[in-house]
Amino acid sequence: MDLAKVIVIIVYLAVVALLGVIGWRRTKNAQDFMLAGRKTHPVVMALSYGATFISTSAIVGFGGQAGYFGMSLLWLTFLNIFLGIFIAFVFFGRRTRHIGHNLDAHTFPEFLGKRFDSKFIQKFAGIVIFIFMPVYTAAVMMGVASILNAGLALGDYNVALLISAVIVAAYVIFGGMKGVMYTDAFQGSLMLVGMIALIVIVYSELGGIIPAHQALTDLIKNPDAAAQTAQLKFASGFTGWTSMPEIFSVNWMTVVTSIVAGVGIGVLAQPQLAVRFMTVKSDRELNRAVPIGGVFILLMTGVAFVVGALSNVLFFNAKGKISLAAAGKIDDIIPTFLNTFTQPWFVTIFMVVLLAAGMSTMSSQFHVMGTAAGRDIIGSSKRSGKNSLLAARIGTLIAIVITILLSYLLPNVWNGAIAIATGLFFGLCGAAFLPMYFGALYSKKMTKAAAVSGMVSGAGASLIWMLLFHTKEASVFGLVSAITGGASQTLIANPIVQTLDPLFIGLPVSIIVTVLVQVFSRKKLPQQLIEQSFDGVGKPA
């Protein structure tokens, strides 16, 4: 069986390498490298968007969270589909494509910078991406490395880390956006097949959809199961796996503000996703990508959350233990579940699915960081051709080296890094970029001063909240703990404050500051820029 595993992984890696080579052969200039020549096929675009959106952590990390919190996480799936796909493509995507096209923008920071005629915005956004994204990427990379380590029986996490980094690095640096999108589409297809098989297996194992749900609903009434939730110190307010937690309890605050709203809203201003809108030729491609994207996300996070929650019934029936008791850790719920309840061949296939999920997200992150460094921070936007292409490739290389170093160091200092790092980046992007991004698309009157102050205050407020008030990050950074001599980890010892997601502070601050500065700032953007930006925007398709 181990030989089969090795063969399956090698075949997978060979196909990825081949697609990378095709991308490389078709990359001739900076525009190809950054935006895939702006001629991407809608299916490739949608699968790539979906595969970038959903990383290993969405399946394993958040699937495990569903094993703990239950199906209330399905609200996140709803937001992912409705906001992350429908609203994102229909109301953000089309305008991003038009305006990006009109301004000849190649990256998300360049889009914002050119739209508001501000080099500062471009550089600031580039720096935020370049500093904070490696933590998120490292989180994904650690997941990929441990899967590869287990699958190829390497016995050395660091070797696995190096192999996965070299493969992804090669196709991002040489293949650029084309390499990234081709491999993403292949990886997205693999993820689809794996998740469909998984949901069919689980529902049929439990006798159908309604009996499966009913069994999970009844599980909390079992005194044994209820005793285990108490023993494992489930956060207060837990009422079962198919009901919402008690309002304003710690459990509710985590599910609603952090997991559902924090990740669900933050997705609208993700640079690695927004840039994809600029890779297609016309609105038609975006329209065609919507159904593929919607179904894709339903089958990814929807399936992961339902399976994660239902794993409680399977574990309890087989071993008399709820999922967390059986697996030991939240992150181990999905892997333990697969090993216990599915056939060995399926575990092998699923391992490749998880590898694909991780690598596809990672490649897009490298690409965004590389172009942020190469074009937004160092490069001048006037420069085109050879220099720009070279700068983006060197930027990508630097981003990869930083990420490898972080992935090497983080497991030693940061337990549970994956979910925290993902939330951190999503929250920060949402607070810093969302009001300005919305204004860039829908307001002809928004001033440069309003955009700049909204971005800086949003980023600042969320960082301060993370450092001083929000337990999840504050306990890791340890600033308050250092000041108070270890007496407390956060400034205010109130459970609602400690669990309130940074996005709920950063985004309102950013919106209020943007609106206030807008009211008082007199200097408008040049009329010519507005006309150029909105040329052809909003006309019926």
Added chain:
Amino acid sequence: MNREGDLMLGLGDLSIFLAYVLCIASALLCVVYGVINWNKGAETEVELKKDIGWEEKDKEIKEDLDV
């Protein structure tokens, strides 16, 4: 299994039932939207002209690269 459970797909709480249904409904919304607009929004002539401009620029860059 009681009737109420059947009505809510066996889920214990109306808001979870709602989330479950909304997930599927929003995916269907995406599908319906895509089908209705499948052929809409093709490249306009203005955009085509812009694209031609780009391709010319691309050619220049390509020549740069060949040097």
